[in-house]
Amino acid sequence: MPKKIGRYTLKMTKKTNIEEFCSVVGKKEGDGPIGKHFDKIFEDSYLGQSSWEKAEAQLQLEAVQGVLKKANLDSSQINYIFAGDLLNQCISSTFGLMDLGIPFLGQYGACSTMAQTLAMAAIMVDSGAAQRCIAVTSSHFCSAERQFRFPLDYGGQRSPSAQWTATASGSLILSSENGKSHVEHVTIGRITDLGIKDQANMGAAMAPAAARTLKDFFEDTSTSPADYDLILTGDLGEIGKKLLLELLQKDGIDISGNHDDCGLMIYDRNNQDVHAGGSGCGCSASILCSVILKKLKNKELRNILFVATGALMSLTSAQQGESIPGIAHLINIREFS
Amino acid sequence: MPKKIGRYTLKMTKKTNIEEFCSVVGKKEGDGPIGKHFDKIFEDSYLGQSSWEKAEAQLQLEAVQGVLKKANLDSSQINYIFAGDLLNQCISSTFGLMDLGIPFLGQYGACSTMAQTLAMAAIMVDSGAAQRCIAVTSSHFCSAERQFRFPLDYGGQRSPSAQWTATASGSLILSSENGKSHVEHVTIGRITDLGIKDQANMGAAMAPAAARTLKDFFEDTSTSPADYDLILTGDLGEIGKKLLLELLQKDGIDISGNHDDCGLMIYDRNNQDVHAGGSGCGCSASILCSVILKKLKNKELRNILFVATGALMSLTSAQQGESIPGIAHLINIREFS
Numbered sequence: 001m002p003k004k005i006g007r008y009t010l011k012m013t014k015k016t017n018i019e020e021f022c023s024v025v026g027k028k029e030g031d032g033p034i035g036k037h038f039d040k041i042f043e044d045s046y047l048g049q050s051s052w053e054k055a056e057a058q059l060q061l062e063a064v065q066g067v068l069k070k071a072n073l074d075s076s077q078i079n080y081i082f083a084g085d086l087l088n089q090c091i092s093s094t095f096g097l098m099d100l101g102i103p104f105l106g107q108y109g110a111c112s113t114m115a116q117t118l119a120m121a122a123i124m125v126d127s128g129a130a131q132r133c134i135a136v137t138s139s140h141f142c143s144a145e146r147q148f149r150f151p152l153d154y155g156g157q158r159s160p161s162a163q164w165t166a167t168a169s170g171s172l173i174l175s176s177e178n179g180k181s182h183v184e185h186v187t188i189g190r191i192t193d194l195g196i197k198d199q200a201n202m203g204a205a206m207a208p209a210a211a212r213t214l215k216d217f218f219e220d221t222s223t224s225p226a227d228y229d230l231i232l233t234g235d236l237g238e239i240g241k242k243l244l245l246e247l248l249q250k251d252g253i254d255i256s257g258n259h260d261d262c263g264l265m266i267y268d269r270n271n272q273d274v275h276a277g278g279s280g281c282g283c284s285a286s287i288l289c290s291v292i293l294k295k296l297k298n299k300e301l302r303n304i305l306f307v308a309t310g311a312l313m314s315l316t317s318a319q320q321g322e323s324i325p326g327i328a329h330l331i332n333i334r335e336f337s
Numbered sequence: 338m339p340k341k342i343g344r345y346t347l348k349m350t351k352k353t354n355i356e357e358f359c360s361v362v363g364k365k366e367g368d369g370p371i372g373k374h375f376d377k378i379f380e381d382s383y384l385g386q387s388s389w390e391k392a393e394a395q396l397q398l399e400a401v402q403g404v405l406k407k408a409n410l411d412s413s414q415i416n417y418i419f420a421g422d423l424l425n426q427c428i429s430s431t432f433g434l435m436d437l438g439i440p441f442l443g444q445y446g447a448c449s450t451m452a453q454t455l456a457m458a459a460i461m462v463d464s465g466a467a468q469r470c471i472a473v474t475s476s477h478f479c480s481a482e483r484q485f486r487f488p489l490d491y492g493g494q495r496s497p498s499a500q501w502t503a504t505a506s507g508s509l510i511l512s513s514e515n516g517k518s519h520v521e522h523v524t525i526g527r528i529t530d531l532g533i534k535d536q537a538n539m540g541a542a543m544a545p546a547a548a549r550t551l552k553d554f555f556e557d558t559s560t561s562p563a564d565y566d567l568i569l570t571g572d573l574g575e576i577g578k579k580l581l582l583e584l585l586q587k588d589g590i591d592i593s594g595n596h597d598d599c600g601l602m603i604y605d606r607n608n609q610d611v612h613a614g615g616s617g618c619g620c621s622a623s624i625l626c627s628v629i630l631k632k633l634k635n636k637e638l639r640n641i642l643f644v645a646t647g648a649l650m651s652l653t654s655a656q657q658g659e660s661i662p663g664i665a666h667l668i669n670i671r672e673f674s
Contacts, residue, residue, distance in 0.1 A: 001338045002466040004416075008440060010466055051657055079341075080525060088425040089651035090445045098528035098649075098662045103345060105453060105525060106445035106649075108427045116442060120457070127464030129339040129347055147653075188417060188442060191435035312435075312443075314426035316484075320388050325435045 001127045002186070006220025008213075009187045012126040017179025018172055018296075018333070019132070021289040022066035024059055026141070026167030029278075029286065032267045037290040038168075039066050045142055045167065053087060056140035056167075057096035059282070060085065063169035063289075064097060064136055071173050075100045078173070079130035082117035084108050085138050085281055086165075087147060092138050102134070110310030111206070111234055112189070113137040114170060114285035115329035118306075121174040122183040122331070131176050138169035139280025148199075148315055159200035163237045163279035166266055170285030172293070181296040184303075185221060185332035189213040191312060193325035199318050203240020203263070203276055206309035209326035210236065211247035213307060217330050218253060225255040229301045232292065234284040234308035234328070235263030237277030262287040262308075284308045296335050306331045338464045339523070343557025345550075346524045349463040354516025355509055355633075355670070356469070358626040359403035361396055363478070363504030366615075366623065369604045374627040375505075376403050382479055382504065390424060393477035393504075394433035396619070397422065400506035400626075401434060401473055408510050412437045415510070416467035419454035421445050422475050422618055423502075424484060429475050439471070447647030448543070448571055449526070450474040451507060451622035452666035455643075458511040459520040459668070468513050475506035476617025485536075485652055496537035500574045501611035503603055507622030509630070518633040521640075522558060522669035526550040528649060530662035536655050540577020540600070540613060543646035546663035547573065548584035550644060554667050555590060562592040566638045569629065571621040571645035571665070572600030574614030599624040599645075621645045633672050643668045 002010040023038045030041030040062060047055040047062075060083065068075060081100070083093035084107035093106055109116040117135035124130040142152055144165040150156035174183070192212050196205040210233050218224060225231060236244055241261045248255055262284040263277035288306055295301040309328040318324075339347040360375045367378030377399060384392040384399075397420065405412060418437070420430035421444040430443055446453040454472035461467040479489055481502040487493035511520070529549050533542040547570050555561060562568060573581055578598045585592055599621040600614035625643055632638040646665040655661075 001464045004466070053653055053657065084445065086426075087651065088653060089423075089447065089649065091649070091651045091654045094528060094649035094662055094664075095654065095659065098530055101527050103525035104528050104664060105457070108421065108443035108445045110426065120442070123464065123466055124460070127338045127460065127466065129341070129460055129464065188440035190438050191431060191441050193435055312426065312428070312431035314424065314428045316390055316425060317428045317432065320390065322432065325431055327431075327441060 002123050008216040009185050009220035011185050012122055012183050014126050016122045016126045016183045017175045018181050018293060019175035019179045020067050020071035021172040021293045022063050022070055023170045023286040023290040024062045024066060025286055029166055029168050029266055034266055034291050037294060052140055052142035053091060056092040056138055056143050059169045060092050060096035060136060060138040063171040064134060067171040067173055075102050078102045078132050078134050080105055080124055081134045082107050082120045083136045084113040086144055109327060110312050111279060111281050112308040112310030112327050112329050113281045114288060115306060115308035115331050118331050119186040119329055122186055125174045125176050133174045134171060136171035137281040137285045139165050139282035141165045141167045144280060158275055160275055161201040161239050162275045163202060163263055163277050164274035165280035166278045166283035168282030168286035170289030172289055181333050181335045183331055184334045187213055187217040187330040189328045191325045191327050193323050195323045197323050202279060202311045203237040204243055205311050205324035206326040207236055207240040207243035208247060209328040210244050210307050210309050213328040213330050215251055225258060228258060228303050228305050230304040231255050231259045232304060232306050233261045235279040236261050236309060237263040239276050296333060299335055302335045304333050306333060339460050345553040346522050346557035348522050349459055349520050351463050353459045353463045353520045354512045355518050355630060356512035356516045357404050357408035358509040358630045359400050359407055360507045360623040360627040361399045361403060362623050366503055366505050366603055371603055371628050374631060389477055389479040390428060393429040393475055393480050396506045397429050397433035397473060397475040400508040401471060404508040404510055412439050415439045415469050415471050417442055417461055418471045419444050419457045420473045421450040423481055446664060447649050448616060448618050449645040449647030449664050449666050450618045451625060452643060452645035452668050455668050456523040456666055459523055462511045462513050470511045471508060473508035474618040474622045476502050476619035478502045478504045481617060495612055497612055498538040498576050499612045500539060500600055500614050500616035502617035503615045503620035505619030505623035507626030509626055518670055518672045520668055521671045524550055524554040524667040526665045528662045528664050530660050532660045534660050539616060539648045540574040541580055542648050542661035543663040544573055544577040544580035545584060546665040547581050547644050547646050550665040550667050552588055562595060565595060565640050565642050567641040568592050568596045569641060569643050570598045572616040573598050573646060574600040576613050633670060636672055639672045641670050643670060
């Protein structure tokens with residue numbers, strides 16, 4: 001069962017294994033540098049559905065059906081599914097997954113949701129409450145744009161600091177039995193707000209939360225950045241990444257040697273016109289559940305920190321002039337030694 | 338640590354205690370039959386804030402500050418807070434609770450959220466991952482009306498089957514140490530959709546989920562309705578209640594002798610013009626965290642089932658002609674013998 005380490009970190013004491021993982025993405029993500037690692041690429045942004053919201057629900061269902069198939073499991077063998085997304089009332093998750101018949105626990109952590117679902121799944125498996133859980137999340141460029149920004153047809157101009165919401169979903173199965181890598185530690189974040197109000201600069205709004213959670217983790221575990229092969233943040237993008245490195249350096253923590261950001265990995269920023277990088281729950285989910293977990297499986301990576309970050313705002317809070325509070329949850333994943 | 342009982346139920350094996358609870362409500366709820374049991378009643382629907390959304394965030398903060406005060410605890414003594422609400426991107430929870438500095442896990446289960454936050458808190462405490470967790474949720478009539486239905490100024494006419502979203506918040510502290518009652522079992526629900534599309538008839542949309550979860554629980558624990566002093570559903574209202582009794586009767590389960598519904602308790606339906614009853618996350622949360630937990634504390638109740646129900650729709654899904662899937666999570670709470 002999970003053991004408290006320091007103030008904010010839990011150590012999993014049994015093997016909390018990543019049994020399988022799956023990623024499904026849209027065309028633009030498939031055309032990017034990680035393209036060959038994704039399990040499925042959809043050329044049609046509607047996935048054959050009648051709306052982008054239904055397309056996103058379908059994307060999430062495809063990711064779950066995909067991971068079940070790869071693990072050769074049936075949905076009845078999953079005890080709980082932890083799922084969430086960016087749409088109002090998380091309808092991608094509920095409409096996408098409702099026919100599976102798996103006990104459902106909706107999670108909301110904005111773009112930190114993949115780390116949150118994974119954390120909850122790990123705790124359930126490690127505590128013995130579940131034998132197998134699925135963690136899944138998604139985002140879709142078109143459903144997010146029209147909900148949070150402008151109708152796509154309007155063709156609004158994007159600020160250089162804006163990030164591109166990935167059309168993507170990532171899923172994984174946490175299991176008490178089989179797997180090539182496992183969750184070793186979990187650090188749940190605290191909401192952090194330094195007063196950023198610019199909706200087109202989410203990276204800057206989320207970086208302080210990532211810095212805080214990383215600091216909590218290093219303190220709790222008495223480790224340092226050099227102990228990890230890779231420190232992978234969710235989707236801070238170009239501006240958030242710089243700010244994170246600066247904030248940590250002020251505390252004497254240097255992650256510049258082994259840091260990368262999912263928002264900077266998913267697109268070719270020189271040729272794909274995404275401004276400051278990728279974003280959306282599906283961005284970090286699909287990067288984790290493709291190239292990263294593959295590298296852990298192949299022992300190209302052995303010990304990583306996955307720190308997904310979320311901006312906890314809504315269109316209403318932004319219109320009412322509120323700032324953008326951020327949150328970041330951290331998962332330490334290791335290969336089996 | 339939590340032990341699996343049957344297919345869908347977890348039994349808490351340590352004492353997972355309800356250390357304290359708190360409820361804060363608006364004027365209409367204070368004027369209702371449960372009025373004298375609430376900790377705080379706000380006459381001003383804005384709670385001194387500049388918008389109803391900020392008022393709801395304040396309501397949730399008041400409930401958390403209230404429960405901390407009653408337990409004589411500081412926020413630094415809480416390991417995790419599980420919180421959620423009905424507003425887009427759960428901004429009542431994030432903006433209300435961000436300054437507390439407690440590791441934050443946003444939950445989304447629509448009006449089932451109080452049972453979900455309580456379930457997660459119980460599992461964390463029982464597994465040893467936490468010593469103390471807070472579970473909290475809220476709703477506000479004015480913020481919900483304008484988000485899901487019409488601007489209040491429009492004065493739209495309400496259907497007889499419609500329910501009144503409660504302006505209310507309920508919170509409790511789950512603890513491994515002190516308490517007068519404890520969580521004994523948790524059953525996490527599966528999404529259930531029988532095709533109801535009428536947004537003004539949420540009770541009918543949620544009743545099948547409540548029936549399914551109750552059936553799962555009775556099967557898993559080999560118990561029957563007569564084993565419990567009270568079976569309390571979330572906010573099915575008049576129509577949902579009738580449907581629930583009918584659905585269970587078809588399976589040979591009769592709960593008519595000891596069933597009540599939070600949506601039918603919170604208002605005086607003869608004099609308060611709320612049509613089919615109350616609803617909203619805060620409805621079941623404030624009823625549980627006032628009169629019900631008081632009765633367990635005083636041993637007027639000894640063994641109850643709390644079954645909060647949620648309608649997992651959004652304005653967008655409704656406008657796109659989708660049905661309203663429901664979910665219900667069950668918590669079995671007992672006094673200490």
